[in-house]
Amino acid sequence: MLMQTITGASALPQALPRADSVGVQTPLFANQVEKTYSNGTQALSRVKLAIQRGEFVSLLGPSGCGKSTLLKMFAGLEKPSAGHVRWWGKDSPASPTQGQSLAMVFQEATLMPWAKVSDNVRLPLDLANVPKAHSQSKVDAALALVGLDRFSQVYPRELSGGMQMRASIARALATEPNLLLMDEPFGALDEFTRNKLDSDLRQLWASRDLTVVFVTHSIFEAVYLSSRVVVMGARPGRVIADIEIDGPLERDEAYRTSPAFIAQCARLSRLLAEANGDPC
Amino acid sequence: MNPSFTPWLRHPTVLRIVSPLLLGAVLLGLWQLACVAWKVPVYLVPSPVDIGRTLVSDGPMLFGALWMTLKITFFSFALAVLIGTLAAFVFVQSRVLEASLFPYAILLQVTPVVAVAPLIIIWCSNTTLALIICATLVAIFPIIANTVLGLRSVNPGLLNLFRLNRASRWQVLLRLRIPSALPCFFAGLRIASGLALIGAVVAEFVAGTGGTGAGLAYQILQAGFQLNIPRLFAALLLIALTGVALFSLMAVLARLSLRNWHESELG
Numbered sequence: 001m002l003m004q005t006i007t008g009a010s011a012l013p014q015a016l017p018r019a020d021s022v023g024v025q026t027p028l029f030a031n032q033v034e035k036t037y038s039n040g041t042q043a044l045s046r047v048k049l050a051i052q053r054g055e056f057v058s059l060l061g062p063s064g065c066g067k068s069t070l071l072k073m074f075a076g077l078e079k080p081s082a083g084h085v086r087w088w089g090k091d092s093p094a095s096p097t098q099g100q101s102l103a104m105v106f107q108e109a110t111l112m113p114w115a116k117v118s119d120n121v122r123l124p125l126d127l128a129n130v131p132k133a134h135s136q137s138k139v140d141a142a143l144a145l146v147g148l149d150r151f152s153q154v155y156p157r158e159l160s161g162g163m164q165m166r167a168s169i170a171r172a173l174a175t176e177p178n179l180l181l182m183d184e185p186f187g188a189l190d191e192f193t194r195n196k197l198d199s200d201l202r203q204l205w206a207s208r209d210l211t212v213v214f215v216t217h218s219i220f221e222a223v224y225l226s227s228r229v230v231v232m233g234a235r236p237g238r239v240i241a242d243i244e245i246d247g248p249l250e251r252d253e254a255y256r257t258s259p260a261f262i263a264q265c266a267r268l269s270r271l272l273a274e275a276n277g278d279p280c
Numbered sequence: 281m282n283p284s285f286t287p288w289l290r291h292p293t294v295l296r297i298v299s300p301l302l303l304g305a306v307l308l309g310l311w312q313l314a315c316v317a318w319k320v321p322v323y324l325v326p327s328p329v330d331i332g333r334t335l336v337s338d339g340p341m342l343f344g345a346l347w348m349t350l351k352i353t354f355f356s357f358a359l360a361v362l363i364g365t366l367a368a369f370v371f372v373q374s375r376v377l378e379a380s381l382f383p384y385a386i387l388l389q390v391t392p393v394v395a396v397a398p399l400i401i402i403w404c405s406n407t408t409l410a411l412i413i414c415a416t417l418v419a420i421f422p423i424i425a426n427t428v429l430g431l432r433s434v435n436p437g438l439l440n441l442f443r444l445n446r447a448s449r450w451q452v453l454l455r456l457r458i459p460s461a462l463p464c465f466f467a468g469l470r471i472a473s474g475l476a477l478i479g480a481v482v483a484e485f486v487a488g489t490g491g492t493g494a495g496l497a498y499q500i501l502q503a504g505f506q507l508n509i510p511r512l513f514a515a516l517l518l519i520a521l522t523g524v525a526l527f528s529l530m531a532v533l534a535r536l537s538l539r540n541w542h543e544s545e546l547g
Contacts, residue, residue: 075444076444077440077444103444104441104444106437106440106441107437108437110435110438110440112438112456112459114459114462114540114541114542123441123445123455127442127446128445128446157541
């Protein structure tokens with residue numbers, strides 16, 4: 001097993017696979033990735049991280065720790081200044097409709113306001129020139145999966161914030177990705193909606209062959225959702241701890257108040273405080 | 281105003297259409313009354329009834345002139361939309377292109393058409409063509425500026441989504457940039473439609489062309505020389521109504537294409 005439970009920040013660095021052994025079981029592998037902006041700001045410093053097939057990994061850290069930058073690199077939207085990222089052992093992510101593929105959910109729902117929900121969800125398939133006869137069933141399935149099947153013919157503005165986010169997730173799922181990257185997707189939602197979406201996302205992940213990388217700055221969300229939490233520190237952005245969450249597979253509302261859950265949260269909170277000093 | 285007492289006045293359709301018409305009628309009535317009461321000579325301020333009578337008696341001549349002005353306005357508006365939109369597409373293709381071309385578009389905009397018109401009229405043997413060119417010059421800038429702004433105001437998240445899904449340049453243009461640009465484009469249309477009419481009238485003033493192909497501007501000039509003030513007012517009225525009609529047409533077009541999604545046309 002490549003991953004091990006780490007009891008504290010001192011247990012770093014985590015054992016990592018050698019670059020040449022990274023293959024189909026490793027959807028994402030970041031090797032000594034750095035990001036320095038042209039103004040000299042170092043956003044990421046020597047990040048080494050392997051994400052295995054079927055994991056739900058949260059990148060947890062304060063704002064400015066480079067977790068969103070790292071996720072953009074994982075999406076292929078940004079290039080590292082040094083080091084490299086591998087997708088299933090290859091040096092570029094596959095196109096969305098071919099076998100191993102990735103999809104991304106952004107901080108905002110980013111739906112096209114001029115298109116109906118179903119057309120928004122169909123967009124990735126349209127862009128890959130999937131014929132409509134073929135894509136319709138995928139769109140319907142994705143909408144059903146997020147509970148929006150009754151809303152396929154409405155415009156995004158007619159949906160609540162939470163439902164817009166569901167539509168955004170449906171769009172990501174329409175291509176049936178193996179790797180789902182999520183950048184603080186529920187950050188702008190109220191707590192009830194957020195908890196509900198967290199729990200639905202968790203079930204979705206458990207029900208299929210899906211690897212999720214989830215960026216968040218909420219310790220509770222990270223512990224509730226993840227099978228593993230990567231704690232990041234700021235200035236420069238770096239990995240400071242890599243922790244397996246040994247919670248049950250089925251996580252209901254009661255889990256949110258269980259002693260095990262609270263203990264995990266307390267530990268992460270301590271780690272974050274140690275690494276980042278006083279909150280600013 | 282007590283809303284329970286006069287609820288019909290608060291109805292949006294009534295408010296938008298009936299209330300300005302009502303105000304217009306009242307003002308016309310006052311105007312007529314003032315003209316009659318103070319016996320204002322018709323060569324100074326004609327009464328609405330005088331103007332209406334002229335509109336009927338000089339009808340064939342005035343509506344012929346209106347048709348000419350309308351033709352020039354529509355041609356130059358269509359040209360401005362066509363060339364302006366194409367120019368905007370070229371501008372957004374590269375920053376270098378925009379940087380080198382945009383100052384000249386501004387130059388075009390700030391040079392008064394009255395000053396350029398004599399040159400264009402000398403260069404073009406065909407007067408109608410010269411008038412169309414002048415009016416196009418006046419109308420084109422808001423189309424270019426607004427369409428460029430619209431094509432650039434694309435949600436960066438959506439742009440990332442398109443990139444993530446390996447969208448081609450063509451797909452980004454067709455499915456993202458053009459729909460995003462529509463609200464700004466229609467705002468540009470609204471301004472340009474009015475400017476095309478102004479351009480057509482101003483250019484004709486400068487050209488001073490008469491004969492069979494004369495437009496409303498020429499009728500105004502002639503009526504002024506002959507102190508035929510009721511005809512002058514009648515021609516003025518036709519120009520104003522044309523402008524309002526054009527503006528409303530653009531508003532309807534904008535509403536038809538944006539009503540489902542854009543904030544400006546909701547409710």
